[in-house]
Amino acid sequence: MTATIGHASVVIAFLLALWGMIAPIIGSRTGRERFFATTRAAILGQFLLVTLASSSLIYALVTTDFSIKYVAFNTTRATPIYYRVTGLWGALEGSLLLWEWILIIFSGLVAWIYKDRHRELMPWVLMILSTVSAFFLAVIAFASNPFEGVFPVPLDGRGLNPLLEDANMITHPPLLYTGFVGLTVPYAFAMAALIIGKLDEAWIVTTRRWTITAWFFLTMGNLVGAWWSYHVLGWGGYWAWDPVENAAFMPWLPATAFLHSVQVQERRGMLKVWNLSLIIIAFSLTIFGTFLTRSGIISSIHAFSSGPVGTLFLSFLAFILISSFGLLAYRADKLKGRPELDSMVSRESAFLLNNVVLVSALFTIFLGTIFPLISEAVAGVQVSVGAPYFNSVTVPLFLLLVFLMGVGPMIAWRKASWDNLKRNFLWPAVAALTIALFLFIWWIRDFLPLLGFTLSAFVVFSILFDTALAVRARCRIEGEWIGSALVTLARRNQRRYGGLVVHLGIVLIVLGIAGSMSYSIERQATLNVGETLAVGQYKIRFEGLRGSQQPTHYRVQGAFRVFNNGDESGVFSPTLKFFPTQQSPIGRAVFRSTFTEDLYLILSGFSELQQNRATLKVLVRPLVAWIWLGGLVIALGTLVAIWPFKQSAVSE
Amino acid sequence: MKSRSRRYIIGGLIVLAALSYLIYTGMQDAVVYFVTPSELKAQTGTSDRFLRLGGMVVQGSLQKDLKKLTYRFQITDGAQSIPVHFQGIPPDLFAEGKGAVVEGKLDSVGIFQATTIMAKHSEEYSPPAKDHPASRSFVPSKETQRP
DSSP: OHHHHHHHHHHHHHHHHHHHHHHHHHHHHHHHHHHHHHHHHHHHHHHHHHHHHHHHHHHHHHHHTTTHHHHHOOOTTTTTTHHHHHHGGGGGGHHHHHHHHHHHHHHHHHHHHHHSOOTTTTHHHHHHHHHHHHHHHHHHIIOOOTTTTTTSSSSOOOOOGGGOSHHHHHHHHHHHHHHHHHHHHHHHHHHHHHTTOSSHHHHHHHHHHHHHHHHHHHHHHHHHHHHHHTTTSSOOOOOOOOOHHHHHTTTTTHHHHHHHHHHHHHHHHHHHHHHHHHHHHHHHHHHHHHHHHHSSSSSOOSSOOOSSSHHHHHHHHHHHHHHHHHHHTTTGGGOOOOOOOSSSSSSHHHHHHHHHHHHHHHHEEEEEEHHHHHHHHHHHOOOEEEEEHHHHHHHHHHHHHHHHHTTTTSOOOSSHHHHHHHHHHHHHHHHHHEEEEEHHHHTTHHHHHHHHHHHHHHHHHHHHHHHHHHHHHHHHHHOOHHHHHHHHHHHHHHHHHHHHHHHHHHHHHHHHHHHHHOOOOEEEEETTOOOEETTTTTEEEEEEEEEOOSSSSSEEEEEEEEEETEEEEEEEEOOEOOOOTTSOOOOEEEEEOOOEEEEEEEEEEEOTTTEEEEEEEEEEEEHHHHHHHHHHHHHHHHHHHHHHOOOHOOOO | HHHHHHHHHHHHHHHHHHHHHHHHHHHHHTTEEEEHHHHHOOOSHHHHHHHHHHEETTOOOOOTTTTTEEEEEEEOOSOEEEEEEEEOOOOOTOOOOOSSEEEEEOTTSOOOEEEEEEEOOSSOOOBBTTOOOGGGBBBBGGGGOOO
């Protein structure tokens, strides 16, 4: 029954989506406004139906209705209720439904918010959103049906992969999907602007908040994924340049480039074609990512099921690229750029360089990700491209980006004078170089980390210096005290100050990555009870093993007493869990995190008979905590940038 | 106008050259070829390249020293087998008679010095064939991945 309701809702929603695609065309041909109104109705109808379908699946998961295959595969009777709900995105079919659900929520919001605005643009925006929705609904209804039945009905389900039963896995996929889907909105506005041929800045200004929001979710989705990898997967790393990680990261690059380059178009009317291309590429990459992960064409840690879904996504991707760039070419005459760069030393050129670097990074990551495919297709040679490629290629590019973060927001538009440069950058540069000198004398002799820390310091100083100047000016002129001057500044120009806070967050992440990439220590050893392993300033003594039966698994815990510089800092208990449904045990690392470094213990094996020996892996990773702190700062900055202050809406 | 567009072209070329250089040098030590024991045996001379060697761990060939964390075993594709040395912690699924892919270099005496072991993720194993690339059905273990 639940399955029938769910599947029927999806099929009807698909028909409504088709109507949403056709109605604007009929409306514009016949000139009847009524058809435009039906497009909106079609979107709202899809919203209700997809919500019904998703609720049905959640209901089936919660009530463990094992007559539905998806439920039987992703829950058991023992699964706690919250993991039953999150089973919605535990596998492919449900994930697609969640994606479509978020998409149609966004589309509904767009239809509702802009009900009486953008009369020309809106029907086409809704048409594009309906097209994307129609594609997802078709896949869900006909190729990857989450409501498929199973007979005979099993007594108990197989359950979620235990690795996914984790609080971060509850948030990681929805965050990422929200980011992906969020990019659909600016894409839809861009395409609508191309269709009606009104290519001023309206579509950019309208979608500004949507783009920032999508970017934010994309950033958070990737960071939570890294966090999960670090805290749950138990290998001591947060990023492996795995194809699936790359798939999630790649849309972030053109989205970031887009956020910056639209400012150049708003301000100077330049880069029109470029901005349209960026948003097309960013949106296409969200579809490409799903194709890559679901088609099984590339080996990956993230073993997903494969099937016809990959081919469908590839076809849709081709359709998007051809139609979008075709439309762009068709409107080429209306996209003649206005003024050219006045000077190479200006904010425009800093932003342009930022874009070149981001797109270069995208290209290199894309190439590295698909190189095994190219190699096999062209030369018939099986190869793999490892993390060293991605690191050696992207590190110089990202360092250049860090430098630009210190320059771009402060340098003058059009043409920076020598005075402007001196006023904005002399002191920050001096301060950063002083820090570099200190670091060089006392700590860091390696070039890349030293450069990373110096550039980060430069960004922080240039942001603080610029803000301090602005605050001082307000204090002098308006007689305000420092705190209220800062608040007024941020409210008057929230995008700027929000952006600067986000930059500070990025710097924290850069520091964390630079520190942990360059100065990690790794040791592994097999210890008898009572033996001690020394790692850096830590001494780790093995004190024994303990096994116990848990509700869902058998647990083996090691007890390791840790001494930091001779002081005892407690007993660490890394764990191996044996699930009856899994072939191999699942490790649970333990770690102690401080702002200087993380100590990370992994139990990788033990002697089963005497239980007096354990194989331990120990990692000391400096500054990792700064990455997560950076994520929080980015969240704060995004809030500053998009918070709907009443007065600033007027003053902008 | 003319000189301006020329400036963009020159800028673009510089960017392109820098990027190509980065990609080329990056690929040099990061592209790892996949070989079978027979292919490796057929190679003459030693090479300094990193390789991935895939096959089945020969039944009864595994000698491990848990104290030093060293593993010695043979990898076979049915026709040829290659001795492998590994120091570290292999993935949980690594066992005799199961499929494995090891990453490393062949040393001068013909022993494959592995830095990484990847075990096969699913139960069924089919020997590597051209139309069924073994490298795809293997899942690298994150624990043993190079930093």
